[in-house]
Amino acid sequence: MMNDPILLASDTVLFGSGIAELVADKLQKGCVLGYRHRDFCGMAMKMDEKNQFIYGELYDGIDFSVPMVFKNRELFVTWLSEQSTASLARLDDDDFYRANQVITRQRLLEFIKG
Template sequence: MDEYEEALHHLGSDTLAFGPVLADQVTDKLELGYLLSYSHRDYCGMGMAMNEKKEFLYGEIWDGAFSEPRIFPNRDLFVAWLAQQSTSSLARLDDGDFFSGNQIISRKRLLDFIAPDYPKLDFIWYQV
């Protein structure tokens, strides 16, 4: 097994659900206007945000903007969905080599996001 296959295996074996506490903390941060996203040219991975309608977005980011995100109309639905997810379920392991494990939402990324020193972008770069 090469290094890439080993990394994908590790992502696939991390099946522990994020749970309601982490899901609530992530949602709290999104409600404060923080964006969980990488922003660079081309494919930026998966991201999360809350839009001006107070809907929650999850989806691919391309060139710093969402591309057809999944939209959750309210906090409760988003928290319920996120609480049931895991690093494995969001690792995109069935989406082809380019997307598998590429800038995905993982437990580590969520924990980094809820940390007090996570940077807040000063502008809104998404449109839905």
Template sequence: MQTPTSIQELAKDTTPFGMELAVQVAVRLEEGNSIGVRRAGYCGMGMEKDEYGDYMYGELYTGIIQKPLCFRTREAFVDWLSQQSTASLARLDAEDPRKRGFLVITRERLLAFVL
């Protein structure tokens, strides 16, 4: 689970995740692992690979991704994720202020996921 981090700290980490980390995340997803909190209600943001082979990123509610951003191929997912950063995925502009920076995908979470 993500450690508490201020919105300002999340906003400062603008370094793209890069290809190496993105490929490692894709491999872990292909192994059937997922990133996300499983609990009742809003669970933050998550990533998983579905039964159809799509890589998904989206909000989790009761552990299920809702209206995900889907990528049909590993290449598309890796290309997208490699260009993201903690700041770009921190949801700093989320309409609901409670979702800004709350259980978002960060470099720290991705690194822990691929270990």
């Protein structure tokens, strides 16, 4: 599920509060935004047992590695609203992680609808 880094880099439009609020709603319902397969599953989002929002690398569909933790909805929504496909594409990372199963506008919209 590698994406074209050049295409991802060109999408710099911020997600905005509308998308961020809808993603937060879905996460608060217990949904997880992440692929579920063996090994590295890309970047994912969920809520943890402390009702904190989590963003980070997902492994084997269940294990988060060194996630960013947002203590409340407001912090998460503020952060996500200021992101874009380009900012979350990991374009400065090693070849394996660059554009590999990252959070994009398309993934967020599919998550909200699904």
